[in-house]
Structure formats: structure tokens, C-alpha cells
Amino acid sequence: MEQSFENLVPYAKSIGAVDAKLMKARDIVLDSRSLLKCRFGCGRWGKYWTCQPNIGISIDEFTETLQKYQTALVLKCVEPKIAQEITLAVEKEAMMQHGAIFAFGMALCVQCEDCAFPDPCRFPHLARPSMDGLGIDIAKTVEPLGFKVEFDAQGNLLPAWYTMVLLD
């Protein structure tokens, strides 16, 4: 099944992703403790439509839904706005070119400086939930794919934003 989505890897890189790797959806690591980190310590809790508890999909519901997917694409980008744009572009490409009608991107929504919540979302066609808000342990999911913490020649930490598109 992965074979048919392989062209999404060079496509993602061609539009600005630092890296992109296909994975089996069953290897996505879920950990409900991610919700604790959302609830305590993150200023976005309750303030964004795309963050808990406003997503409207519980971790249990997402866990059940995830069983339907077989393949996912992990994207690595240098900053969140680019990451959101590339994630949406890959989601669209998967739908248009591969007929993956349930392709679904997950990326921190940074479309607006301040979310419109509780008023209606300004750009619902661009807004997607964050991975950790749905219970995904991002580090444990991407590390087996070879994604590592990287530094430049001066020893500065290179920024990395990870997003995902569930494909089929």
C-alpha cells in the first residue's frame, strides 16, 4: 500500500519540507498522557478551535478512527506556518492524485495570531488539529523513522516541526 504514495515524499520536499517519510499507521504511538501536557503548561488549551478540549474528538474516538488508516506521511519542516501549508498541500495532493478521500492532515494551526474561538473559525478549510491534542506521542512516533535532533556547524539546535498526513 505504501508504494502508491511514494511520490508524495519528493512532492513534500519540492514544496519546502526538510524531510518526509512514509510509515505504517499502526506504528503511530498513542499515549493519552499527551492530554496532560496540553491541559497543564500549554497556553493554547481551550483557546484554539484546533486544540483540546475544543477539537470535539476525544483521544479514544481518534484511537478508534486511526484503526481505519494504513499509511501516514510524517513531515519535518523548519517552522509552523510552513509546516501547516505543506501539510495541507500534501493532504490535497493525496486526495486529488491518489483518490485518498479520507486523507487528513494534523498540524498546529498558526493561521491566525489569535484564534477566533469561541467565534467561528476564520479559515475552517485550513484548520486542522494538532497531533498531540489527539494523543499522538510525536517523539516516539518519529524517532524510529530516523528523525533526530540536529545541530548546525556552530552547535545551534536546528528547528524542527513535525506534522502528519493520514493517507488511506
Ligand code: SF4
Ligand atoms: S484558522 Fe484561525 S480561527 Fe481557525 S482554528 Fe486556526 S487560528 Fe483559530
